[in-house]
Amino acid sequence: MNASRTARERARAELTREIKEEARRQLRASGAQGLSLRAVARELGMVSSALYRYFPSRDELLTALIIDAYDALGARIEAAAGTGGGFRERWRACCAAVRDWAREHPHEYALVYGSPVPGYQAPEATIAPASRVPVALLSLVRDAWREGVLTEPADELSPELAEQAERTAAVIPPAMPGPLLVRGAIAWTQLFGMVGFELFGHLDGTMDPAGPFFAHSVERMADFLGLPPA
């Protein structure tokens, strides 16, 4: 497909990939704060100013890493959602995918789900890959509902929330009941709150190691969503 017309274009694509690779390596070694354009260039045997031909600023490099991270996590959770078994097993697999990926790539997790860089405005290009995770989770809940295996919640929604739920449901047709979608969103925030707390050390000394607490909480959230027992 991509015949990569000229030699220059092939070299450019190759170098862009290598820069991101080296940047990711430094990210893993010393975090986003410690990622230095000059160090990346040095490691690649080029001078720092040459790097600006590929990424116009340090923030743009970080944005590229963010998009890659979102996509990597998105692919993982989508694969988990597509496994066989009942809905509860698939829910477990999705949650485990998020936690496993986060523990394997803590700095990349921190980059996308930790504090945004000051003054950093998430560019348009990040929102699509960023939404893959919530879409996968909510789609799973919606599928369970469509198959009728779900005990549907009878929560009352305020008019504003009902409208937001409807807007949100529109991106993953066919529509599902608002109260159920909102419960899905709650479980989504719980999942990431727990994973973030584990990674950032807020569970140290109490629910530590976090494995049992995580497993238990996944079951409670499955109950909360009305998923049938396995």
Add this chain to the structure above:
Amino acid sequence: MNASRTARERARAELTREIKEEARRQLRASGAQGLSLRAVARELGMVSSALYRYFPSRDELLTALIIDAYDALGARIEAAAGTGGGFRERWRACCAAVRDWAREHPHEYALVYGSPVPGYQAPEATIAPASRVPVALLSLVRDAWREGVLTEPADELSPELAEQAERTAAVIPPAMPGPLLVRGAIAWTQLFGMVGFELFGHLDGTMDPAGPFFAHSVERMADFLGLPPA
């Protein structure tokens, strides 16, 4: 109590306070990344090297700000927990206290609950103020349980989790049932997951503005804890 013995000691305490104040101002303006020792010194009319007499490094300054932030949030939630009304109202007040404080001090929230600075190890001095929030939340649940107004959960705990729950409950005697404490911890992670997502823009475009979603989720978590309806 603190007669502040010598003039030198008074001046030192005063300057330490002023440094933290100016640092907090810069934090609010440009985030943790943008906090510069030299800029703080400049703003205070002193030379940068003089600042090192008060804080041995930039990280130590940040640690001082972190402790202050934990204490400020801790004081807020403790005040909210101590208000009158039923347990559900107090639960609402606690959750609102966390969200309100976070929205009022987004950069300080990011500092303590966002990604930890790379290679930054939370010093001993932070764990006591950091625990004020979970202690306040769990104490509220425990009080409701002691008064018998709670429908106690019948969740089964794995042996490891039961042991962790027991260890955790020991710091807020008298002991409470493990399954209930774990539900409290789940609600705790949900609360901070949701607040973090709102602050860091992960709800933009869906549950945005986040007020209705927040209010609804607080009720669902109150149900989840078995708190009686208001």
Add this chain to the structure above:
DNA sequence: GCCAATGCAAGAGCAGTGCTCTCGTATTTG
């Protein structure tokens, strides 16, 4: 009340950063 010990601010300096600009060269395009 004096004097040594200590606390402290100032300045210079080091190694590093992101980023800009210019300049000569290599590649691509018409």
Add this chain to the structure above:
DNA sequence: CAAATACGAGAGCACTGCTCTTGCATTGGC
């Protein structure tokens, strides 16, 4: 083949955290 373009290299600017030395002010013991 010539003109347009892309590119790497280097110098340089303004900034950062941090260290070290120097000289002055405050303190506590005699």
